[in-house]
Amino acid sequence: MTRRGRRRSFNLRLLGGALLLGLALLLQGLWSxxxxxxxxxxxxxxxxxxxxxxxxxxxxxxxxxxxxxxxxxxxxxxxxxxxxxxxxxxxxxxxxxxxxxxxxxxxxxxxxxxxxxxxxxxxxxxxx
Missing domain, CATH: 3.10.450.30 (Microbial ribonucleases)
Structure with a gap:
């Protein structure tokens, strides 16, 4: 895998994790x-x-x-x-x-x- 491909994959994982965290907080009522x-x-x-x-x-x-x-x-x-x-x-x-x-x-x-x-x-x- 090229260096560029690894970076993109890493960024997508971060973005996905952030979206999941935001959704979890919203569902728990911690994010108004x-x-x-x-x-x-x-x-x-x-x-x-x-x-x-x-x-x-x-x-x-x-x-x-x-x-x-x-x-x-x-x-x-x-x-x-x-x-x-x-x-x-x-x-x-x-x-x-x-x-x-x-x-x-x-x-x-x-x-x-x-x-x-x-x-x-x-x-x-x-x-x-």
Missing amino acids: DGGGSHSNPQLAQTLALIERGGPFPYRQDGTVFHNREGLLPPRSRGYYREYTVDTPGLSHRGPRRVVTGGNPPEVYYYTEDHYHSFTELRVNHDRH
Whole structure:
């Protein structure tokens, strides 16, 4: 086999592996659809707890989020609050959070990567 043929085969295996990993994550609900809670049951559960006012499973839930990363719009201290979104298979809080703004919340953000990026959520408050 030529050197070029081996390289192409290797790249196709990498691509195939990446596609399989992405599909597996999507099916497990670990890869969100841009923050949509319908494909992420843990996110939906956290949003329901926020709407009800708790009780929350982690003592840090509902504490002030300081926006030190500066990725969210600047607001006064105490405007943002953070809540844990469980990650299946982990025995700790993991990297996923919902950050709300306002009291009562008027804006919701979701991060899968522990505050490195955020997606604004559209939350339907008429679920009763």
